[in-house]
Amino acid sequence: MxxxxxxxxxxxxxxxxxxxxxxxxxxxxxxxxxxxxxxxxxxxxxxGMGGMSDMGETRQLSADTVIISSNENPLGxxxxxxxxxxxxxxxxxxxxxxxxxxxxxxxxxxxxxxxxxxxxxxxxxxxxxxxxxxxxxxxxxxxxxxxxxxxxxxxxxxxxxxxxxxxxxxxxxxxxxxxxxxxxxxxxxxxxxxxxxxxxxxxxxxxxxxxxxxxxxxxxxxxxxxxxxxxxxxxxxxxxxxxxxxxxxxxxxxxxxxxxxxxxxxxxxxxxxxxxxxxxxxxxxxxxxxxxxxxxxxxxxxxxxxxDKDLVPLRKKINSDIRSETLEFLTKKGYKIVPGSQGNMFMVDVKRPGKEFQQAMLKENVAIGRSWPAMPNYVRVTVGTKAEMEKFQTAFVKCMDMAPGTVNGASLYMPEYHVPSELYRGMSAV
Incomplete structure (x- = not known):
């Protein structure tokens, strides 16, 4: 030792x-x-509260918004x-x-x-x-x-x-x-x-x-x-x-x-x-x-x-099944994904700046995750419940059918849109 x-x-x-x-x-x-x-x-x-944060801060979103942006577990x-x-x-x-x-x-x-x-x-x-x-x-x-x-x-x-x-x-x-x-x-x-x-x-x-x-x-x-x-x-x-x-x-x-x-x-x-x-x-x-x-x-x-010996294997299977179904749907539609995910998230190429696409999805009441500078045209999506991912699929196809530039991604930073994200550390809580 x-x-x-x-x-x-x-x-x-x-x-x-x-x-x-x-x-x-x-x-x-x-x-x-x-x-x-x-x-x-x-x-x-x-x-801070005014920037694009990522950890479940004040959620000024409609009650029916599907929140698959911050890699939370919808099962609680x-x-x-x-x-x-x-x-x-x-x-x-x-x-x-x-x-x-x-x-x-x-x-x-x-x-x-x-x-x-x-x-x-x-x-x-x-x-x-x-x-x-x-x-x-x-x-x-x-x-x-x-x-x-x-x-x-x-x-x-x-x-x-x-x-x-x-x-x-x-x-x-x-x-x-x-x-x-x-x-x-x-x-x-x-x-x-x-x-x-x-x-x-x-x-x-x-x-x-x-x-x-x-x-x-x-x-x-x-x-x-x-x-x-x-x-x-x-x-x-x-x-x-x-x-x-x-x-x-x-x-x-x-x-x-x-x-x-x-x-x-x-x-x-x-x-x-x-x-x-x-x-x-x-x-x-x-x-x-x-x-x-x-x-x-x-x-x-x-x-x-x-x-709880049953917790991890059960939830792992639930996540894996829903993730596989979602990725199979995206692949069959011809969309490009990052292969090999073993997490409760995946990345998909949206053929335009991720911020712009994130805003388009938000208008469809689906809050997805952000993009990264190294992969600016990819967005991260959390694996939600089966029902949530079905809503995601419908909104995703609709937004992908829109011409790039249809939605102004800059509006994502307006104060009324606080999309939850795991990076937030609440400055007001200090």
Whole structure:
């Protein structure tokens, strides 16, 4: 075991890490936005209420709008989670830190991680959502002399954290199969602070083989870490990288309950890493040492979800079936998709700027996801319910039949259109 573990976090300081409450999901991304605002005022609106955001903010949309824009799970929390939340809520008058420790213990046991105790700091930390700890993982390992290497296109929180930390950025195009090109990532810079891999990737839903990630771990320069964001892993058929944490590798794995577990609004997520890497989270900001704890209801819901053996396979099949039916429809119609998605989203070529098409779909009461600069004519679509995807299909064909330029994409940024999106971190909540 890594010698650094002997000087890992104490139980008290560890509780501060795992006890990062709702502020963890808002404060650190908001810190990034605030720092970006100071460095580049023209970009400050990207994550606030007035800009195109992406995480379920004020939804000024009609009640019948199909919302398949932010990779949420339309099924919501499982019954097992709801029962646990209802049972636990009456205890809310007390702090109950032991409730978090119970969830932590269940998670560690399920993934074969060392049992936490007074003499053994935990290899995982529980947070309200994965947005805050993802920023902590990134920001604690990058800086002006420690660049970030990441795939392109991929989830934007990586390069936004780099902007906040004034870390040089090295985006690397995906491979022909839309996997992270780990060999090109290794060549991108001789001594980066971190490599960021989203697996399945957001927005493409495609996989980077685990053996590629292991190769990167074995060949990367000393002092750097590999951050693997497994927000959508439960939808995939591939192996997780969490076992590499138990082997004391230089890796941080992120997990969330917002996706397959349907707890996006309840906020629960894990950071999984060696204790010394978790300890580094506290170096990002003094606030990281004084955040309140995750709510006992969210913790109980997360624990019940982990112990619900039928939840993941059932929801994985539901998602896979509806995704396959939708992609088959699009393919038969002659539309071009990004193949190989194993997530609850996919990308489709709309033959025009994605922002314009997104606005056209919104006029049909279907809110779809955004486009990425590396693929400006593709839009990301979340897999909704069967009924929602049928409405999507009708609206999609109608909008594709429109001539490009029919709808002005710039109107998407008007205040009355707040399309939900997973990038939002509510500046007003800070």
């Amino acid at each position: 890594n010698s650094a573990n002997s000087t890992g976090v104490s139980r008290r300081s560890f509780m501060r890490i795992l006890g990062a409450a709702s502020a963890a999901a808002t404060t650190f991304p908001a810190l990034a936005a605030a720092q970006n605002a100071a460095a580049a005022p023209a970009q400050s609106g990207r994550r 929390p499982a019954k097992s989670a709801l029962d646990a939340i209802c049972t636990t809520a009456p205890l809310g008058g007390r702090y109950h830190f032991d409730e978090t420790m119970k969830t932590l213990t269940v998670f560690n046991e399920l993934f074969g991680l060392p049992k936490a105790g007074p003499k053994q700091p935990s290899y995982s930390a529980l947070f309200p959502g994965s947005g805050g700890p993802l920023d902590l993982a990134l920001m604690s390992n990058i800086g002006p002399d420690k660049p970030l290497v990441y795939g392109d296109p991929s989830y934007e929180q990586g390069f936004r954290a780099a902007d906040a930390m004034k870390a040089p950025k090295f985006p690397v195009p995906l491979t022909a199969t839309y996997a992270h090109d780990v060999k090109a990532m290794l060549k991108a810079h001789p001594s980066p602070g971190a490599y960021y891999i989203v697996n399945p990737n957001n927005p493409t839903g495609t996989m980077t083989p685990k053996e590629d990630i292991v190769w990167l771990l074995n060949n990367k320069p000393a002092g750097s870490v590999v951050i693997v964001d497994e927000a959508y892993h439960h939808f995939s058929n591939d192996e997780s990288c969490i076992d590499l944490v138990a082997k004391d590798k230089d890796i941080i794995v992120m997990r969330t309950f917002s996706k397959i577990y349907g707890m996006a609004g309840l906020r629960a997520g894990f950071a999984v890493a060696r204790p010394d890497l978790l300890q580094k989270f506290q170096t990002v900001s003094p606030a990281g040492r004084s955040l309140a704890s995750i709510s006992i209801t969210s913790s109980a819901g997360a624990r019940a979800s982990l112990l």
